[in-house]
Amino acid sequence: MTRKLKIRYYFLFIFLLLFLNPIVSPALAEKPHKNVDLDQKVRKFLASQEGKWVDWNVPEVDGKVLYDLIIKNNYQKAVEIGTSTGHSAVWIAWALSKTGGKLITIEIDKGRYQKALANFKKAGLTDYIDARLADAHELVEELKGPFDFVFSDADKDWYKNYFIALAPKLEVGGCFTAHNASGNWGGIKEFLDYVQSRPNFDTTIDRSSSSGISISYKIAEE
Ligand SMILES: C[S@@+](CC[C@H](N)C(=O)[O-])C[C@H]1O[C@@H](n2cnc3c(N)ncnc32)[C@H](O)[C@@H]1O
Numbered sequence: 001m002t003r004k005l006k007i008r009y010y011f012l013f014i015f016l017l018l019f020l021n022p023i024v025s026p027a028l029a030e031k032p033h034k035n036v037d038l039d040q041k042v043r044k045f046l047a048s049q050e051g052k053w054v055d056w057n058v059p060e061v062d063g064k065v066l067y068d069l070i071i072k073n074n075y076q077k078a079v080e081i082g083t084s085t086g087h088s089a090v091w092i093a094w095a096l097s098k099t100g101g102k103l104i105t106i107e108i109d110k111g112r113y114q115k116a117l118a119n120f121k122k123a124g125l126t127d128y129i130d131a132r133l134a135d136a137h138e139l140v141e142e143l144k145g146p147f148d149f150v151f152s153d154a155d156k157d158w159y160k161n162y163f164i165a166l167a168p169k170l171e172v173g174g175c176f177t178a179h180n181a182s183g184n185w186g187g188i189k190e191f192l193d194y195v196q197s198r199p200n201f202d203t204t205i206d207r208s209s210s211s212g213i214s215i216s217y218k219i220a221e222e
Contacts, residue, residue: 035098041124042094049119055085055112058153058179061209063091066151066177069215075149075174076101081136081162082154083107086116088179092151093120093128103129104143106136106154136162145169153179157187160194167201168222175217181205182212 046060058066066088070078076099083089083105093103107113113133120126132139136154140162148171152162159178170176176195180188182205195203195216203216 038094038097038124042090045119045123046090048122049087053085053087055115057084057087058091059209059211062179062211062213063088065206065208065213067091067095069175069177070095070099070101070149073148073173073175074099077145077147077171078103078149078151079140079143079147079166080105080151080153081140082152082179083116083131084109084112084153086119088151088153089116089129089131090119090123090125092149093125094123096128097125101128104132105129106132106134106139108133108135108154140165143169146171146174148174150174150176151179152177155187156180156183156185156191159187159191163191163195163216167198167218170218172218172220175215176201177216178214180211181214182207182210 069075070092076096078092078096078101080089080092080103084107086105089103089105096103105116107116110133113131117131120129120131137158145168147166147169150162150166150170152159154162163176166176178191181192192203192214195201195214198216200218200220200222201216202219203214206213206215
């Protein structure tokens with residue numbers, strides 16, 4: 001090979017490297033197989049559970065609302081109050097598996113907590129969930145923030161207290177969501193009146209299901 005030809009090949013090589021790099025790199029970086037496998041596992045688990053969520057679990061449509069909220073806002077630091085056997089946590093953690101986040105979920109009942117752990121394992125989501133067996137009245141006070149997503153679904157008469165404890169630990173842009181916002185449970189009205197009166201929160205209610213989910217975005221620090 002002549003010296004001239006060698007130089008030509010050298011420049012061709014450099015050109016191809018520069019041209020192909022932006023096309024090839026993102027594909028390699030995403031590691032699509034890992035998430036495709038996880039998606040399949042979660043979908044299979046959820047399908048196997050259809051009609052079997054009997055522990056006051058959220059309906060599927062509400063799980064999807066939580067999932068979409070997390071993906072849309074790229075949330076990563078989530079807290080759930082009231083795990084039960086883990087239906088909402090599966091939807092939340094599935095979304096967090098895509099944003100690179102993690103969920104702390106709290107349950108006071110040992111039997112439901114243990115069933116939730118088994119469900120997280122079956123769904124392949126254990127790595128994205130830090131499940132705590134604890135009284136949320138105490139634990140939410142102790143949790144160190146910051147968080148960008150909260151889902152409240154335990155004792156309704158404590159919703160306002162959960163909000164008061166977690167609002168300062170929520171980042172601006174983050175949101176506090178609460179289940180059964182359309183219901184007449186004791187404590188719901190008091191909670192909604194309180195969050196709607198906060199000038200640094202913007203609250204709406206998603207009514208995709210009859211339960212309703214209040215969504216309160218933190219728009220500024222207090
Ligand atoms: C409506 S269920 C949660 C359903 C769950 N989010 C789901 O979709 O699978 C409420 C749960 O909150 C739990 N709970 C009630 N009071 C609590 C407390 N103080 N601390 C922690 N968990 C509590 C109950 O034991 C119950 O399992």
